[in-house]
Amino acid sequence: MIPQSFVQDLLNRLDIVDVVDRYVPLKKAGANYVACCPFHSEKSPSFSVSPTKQFYHCFGCGAHGSAIGFVMEHQGLGFVETVEELARSVGLTVPKEESGRQEYKAVVGLDALTEAMQHATHYYRDELKRSEGAIAYLKKRGLSGEIAARFGVGYAPGGWQNLATVFSDYQAKPLVQAGLVIEGDEGKRYDRFRDRIMFPILNQKGAVIGFGGRVLGTGEPKYLNSPETPLFEKGRELYGLFQARQAIRAAGKVIVVEGYMDVVALAQHGVEYAVATLGTATTPVHIQKLLRQSDNIVFCFDGDTAGRKAAWRALENSLALVGDEKSIKFLFLPQGEDPDSYIRKEGKAAFEALLEGAMPMSEFLLRELAAGVDMQTMEGRAHFLKLAQPLAQQVAAPALRLMLRQRLAELAGVTRNELEGLIPVKSTVKPAATRMRSRPSRKPPSLARKLLQLLLFQPELGAEFDMSLLNNGSEELKTLSALLGLVADSHLQPTTTVALLERFRGTSHEALLSEVSGEILQWDEEFEVAEEFTGALDQLRDGGRNRRIDDLLALSRTRGLSMEEKQELQRLLQGGSASTKSGQFVRK
Numbered sequence: 001m002i003p004q005s006f007v008q009d010l011l012n013r014l015d016i017v018d019v020v021d022r023y024v025p026l027k028k029a030g031a032n033y034v035a036c037c038p039f040h041s042e043k044s045p046s047f048s049v050s051p052t053k054q055f056y057h058c059f060g061c062g063a064h065g066s067a068i069g070f071v072m073e074h075q076g077l078g079f080v081e082t083v084e085e086l087a088r089s090v091g092l093t094v095p096k097e098e099s100g101r102q103e104y105k106a107v108v109g110l111d112a113l114t115e116a117m118q119h120a121t122h123y124y125r126d127e128l129k130r131s132e133g134a135i136a137y138l139k140k141r142g143l144s145g146e147i148a149a150r151f152g153v154g155y156a157p158g159g160w161q162n163l164a165t166v167f168s169d170y171q172a173k174p175l176v177q178a179g180l181v182i183e184g185d186e187g188k189r190y191d192r193f194r195d196r197i198m199f200p201i202l203n204q205k206g207a208v209i210g211f212g213g214r215v216l217g218t219g220e221p222k223y224l225n226s227p228e229t230p231l232f233e234k235g236r237e238l239y240g241l242f243q244a245r246q247a248i249r250a251a252g253k254v255i256v257v258e259g260y261m262d263v264v265a266l267a268q269h270g271v272e273y274a275v276a277t278l279g280t281a282t283t284p285v286h287i288q289k290l291l292r293q294s295d296n297i298v299f300c301f302d303g304d305t306a307g308r309k310a311a312w313r314a315l316e317n318s319l320a321l322v323g324d325e326k327s328i329k330f331l332f333l334p335q336g337e338d339p340d341s342y343i344r345k346e347g348k349a350a351f352e353a354l355l356e357g358a359m360p361m362s363e364f365l366l367r368e369l370a371a372g373v374d375m376q377t378m379e380g381r382a383h384f385l386k387l388a389q390p391l392a393q394q395v396a397a398p399a400l401r402l403m404l405r406q407r408l409a410e411l412a413g414v415t416r417n418e419l420e421g422l423i424p425v426k427s428t429v430k431p432a433a434t435r436m437r438s439r440p441s442r443k444p445p446s447l448a449r450k451l452l453q454l455l456l457f458q459p460e461l462g463a464e465f466d467m468s469l470l471n472n473g474s475e476e477l478k479t480l481s482a483l484l485g486l487v488a489d490s491h492l493q494p495t496t497t498v499a500l501l502e503r504f505r506g507t508s509h510e511a512l513l514s515e516v517s518g519e520i521l522q523w524d525e526e527f528e529v530a531e532e533f534t535g536a537l538d539q540l541r542d543g544g545r546n547r548r549i550d551d552l553l554a555l556s557r558t559r560g561l562s563m564e565e566k567q568e569l570q571r572l573l574q575g576g577s578a579s580t581k582s583g584q585f586v587r588k
Contacts, residue, residue, distance in 0.1 A: 002083055006095055008499045009110060010083065011066055013090045013230075015204065016054045016498070019067040021288055023074050025323065028292060038074055039063045051204065053457075054498040057518035064514040066498045069505065091233065112174040113231050116167070117200075117208040120180050123166045124154025124198040124211075131155045134197060137216050141261065142344055147268045150243060152200040156193035156213060163191050179210065179226040196224065199260040201232065201278065202242040212239065212260045212278065223259070225279045235283040238290070239263055239276040245293065247272035253296035255355070256282065257339045258310065265340035270348045274300075274339070282314035287321050296327045298358050300339055303332040312368060315361060319394035322361065326397075329358035362404055365391060370411065381412045389423045401425070447539055452479060452516045454533045456497050461533045479509040549573065 017033055020026060026033035026049060037047035037058040046060035057064040063073065071082045080094075087094050128134050128148070134155040138148060147153075156162070163180060164170040170189060175181040181189050196213030203209045210226035226232050238256075240263040248254045255274040257263060266274045277286060282299070290297050299314050301307035311330050318328050331354055333342055343351045359367075369387050374380035388408055395401040409419040455461060482504075501517060504510050552569045555561055561569065 002080060002094055004503070006092075007068070007083065007502060010087055010090070010092060011054065011068070011496070011498050011502060012110060013092065014054075014067045014086060015051070016056060016067040016070070017049055017051050017292060018285065018288060019086070019089075020049050020056060020070055021292070023070075026292065033292065037061060037063065053517075053520070054496065055501055055517055057514075059518060062514060062518070064501075064517050065505075066502045068502060091228075110230060112172075113178045113229065114207055114209075116172075116174045116178045116180060117210075117231065119166055120163065120178075120211075121152060121154065121200050121208045123163070124156055124193075124200075125152060126154075127157050127162075128153065128155040128198075131157065133216065137197065141265065141340075143264060143268055147264060150267070151240070151264055152202075152208075153264070154198040154200070156191065156196050156198050158195040160190040160194070162194075177229060178231065179229050192226075193224065195219075199239065199264070201226070201237060201239055203231075203237065204242065206242050209237065210278075214260065223279060234278040234280045236285045237278055238286055239278055240267075241275045241289070241293070243267075244273050244275055248293045252294060253298060253355075254290055254294045255339075256286075256290065256297060256299045256314070258301060258307075259338065259340070262339040266343055266351075269343045269351075271343065271351060281310060282317055284317045284321060287314070287318050291321060291323075291326055295325060296329075298329045298331055298355055300331045300333065300355075300358075302338055303335050307332060308368075311364070315365060316391070316394075318361060319391060320396050322395075322397055322400070324397040324399040328361040330361065330364045331355060331358040362400065362407070365404075366407060366411065375411065385412050385414075385419075385422055392423050393425070447536060449516065451533070451536050452513075453520050454536060456500065456513070456516055457520045458530070458533070459497065459500055461530065479512050482507075482509055 017026060020033075020035075024035045024038050024047070026035050027045075029045075029048075031050070031052065033049045033051065034045040035047050035049075036042050036045050037060055039047075039058060040061040040063075042060055047056065047058045047063070049056045055064060055066055056070055065073070068079070068082050068086065071086060072079060075082070084094050138153070143153075161170065163175065167175060170181070176183050176189075180192060182192050183189050193211060193213040196215055199212040199214065200208045201210040201212060210229070210232035212226075213224040215222055215224075225234070228234065239260055244254070244263075244267075251273040253273060255266070255271070257266070257274055257276050259276055263274045263276045266272070275290070287297070297318075299311055301311050311332070315328075315330070322328050333339065333354070337345075339351070342354075369384055369391075372387070373383045375384060385408065392401070392404060392408060395404060405419055405423070406416060408423075409416050412419070414422075497517070501513060504513055549569065552561060552565055555565065556569075
């Protein structure tokens with residue numbers, strides 16, 4: 001049996017939007033993503049995926065669950081197979097049963113690593129305020145204090161063990177596991193980042209998972225990044241994406257650049273919809289994330305050989321992912337310029353004018369292929385088609401694929417039928433489960449159901465819940481009681497919606513929680529959940545008090561009341577609470 005602690009940690013590492021999008025193309029719709037449901041036939045999308053709550057729900061057939069549940073249903077896999085497959089996708093190994101939670105946590109320690117990164121971030125930001133040299137450097141680069149604060153820019157001072165003043169135990173494992181400290185062969189430790197401007201790297205939830213450090217002078221390496229850690233995987237993260245999300249939606253496009261300073265400098269000049277790769281080539285995961293943010297991506301690279309090589313790598317990883325409704329373009333800046341230097345010299349208007357003239361992906365593809373051969377000879381054109389074959393076969397978008405092949409045939413001087421014989425179209429059909437489910441019922445929410453909705457939306461509200469309020473036995477109250485019991489269990493600590501739903505898989509409570517999770521899917525993140533929860537608790541107490549009054553009045557008409565019961569009735573009529581002996585309860 002797989003330890004539940006591992007399952008919860010795996011869910012924390014996964015992004016359900018990434019997982020579902022591998023099998024079902026998703027489209028942004030407000031705060032969520034939608035698609036036609038893969039579990040039943042429909043013409044308009046009723047299948048919704050929540051990136052904040054990390055679960056999916058179909059309003060048509062009632063299908064719901066976590067990333068684990070989706071893969072199980074869609075691929076027809078068992079629980080263990082699914083967990084193993086998803087664990088491999090994020091670089092984890094499923095622990096053996098005997099290793100248990102403690103051993104796994106000792107290795108991964110996600111909570112401890114996150115806390116360490118947060119402490120380091122505060123330290124670096126405080127140090128920036130004290131460093132005249134670092135402040136002067138940023139001012140020279142044209143950065144304002146507002147932009148530096150927005151991106152959490154800090155400074156790691158010179159010296160070998162400055163973090164020893166931040167952490168009481170400089171020998172603690174999380175400091176090495178988080179990449180903040182390096183441990184030498186003889187066990188001696190020293191800070192990884194020294195005398196560098198520090199750029200925190202945030203995940204989709206806004207938590208610091210890594211750093212990029214830029215040297216102030218001319219030292220090497222110019223940029224030093226955090227190593228791969230349980231928190232941080234370069235091929236999956238993009239610098240500045242958390243800060244740029246609203247600007248990307250407003251602009252209708254996203255720019256991909258190569259450096260942290262490019263992102264920050266562009267933002268300083270009003271181009272706030274830029275992100276950067278983290279010292280690695282653009283990966284398919286990067287592109288998937290970006291295409292979910294916007295239908296229009298512009299890769300902006302230097303015009304030198306290295307820039308074109310980076311652009312080609314991005315193109316190769318884009319071909320299978322871009323749809324007919326999407327646009328991927330490439331912009332190469334003048335020789336010797338990068339986005340930071342160009343926008344400081346020429347300004348926002350000039351930079352955005354260049355963006356408008358960026359080269360479409362298909363044009364860049366054909367130009368690069370043709371540039372490497374002699375298109376005036378038959379041998380050159382044959383080589384051209386040979387180079388184009390693996391790339392053309394990756395294109396999944398039907399209309400783009402058709403037009404690209406037409407253009408390839410024109411350039412090579414062959415007919416379309418002849419081209420199809422040389423470069424056959426590969427099938428891109430994916431399997432999908434078709435099992436139907438019954439439509440969930442749509443009942444007006446009872447008080448117990450409202451509490452279920454609020455607790456699923458924000459589970460931590462249930463930590464101090466008075467369980468004596470739930471002494472009766474409707475199905476909703478039974479599920480509410482079970483949910484509260486799980487939230488209160490200090491050993492399990494399922495503090496997220498998706499973790500709670502996963503814990504109730506296969507239980508008698510799953511169907512009801514499925515309905516309730518669908519009901520909260522469209523809630524706004526700024527909804528006053530705590531205030532609503534307090535109001536619902538007041539209603540719960542009032543209901544219990546009123547019913548207790550009815551009980552006591554009924555007793556007074558049959559057998560009469562004892563002195564204690566009379567005092568209780570008087571207290572209740574005056575607005576007090578029921579006594580401990582009589583108990584507080586809710587009837588349905």
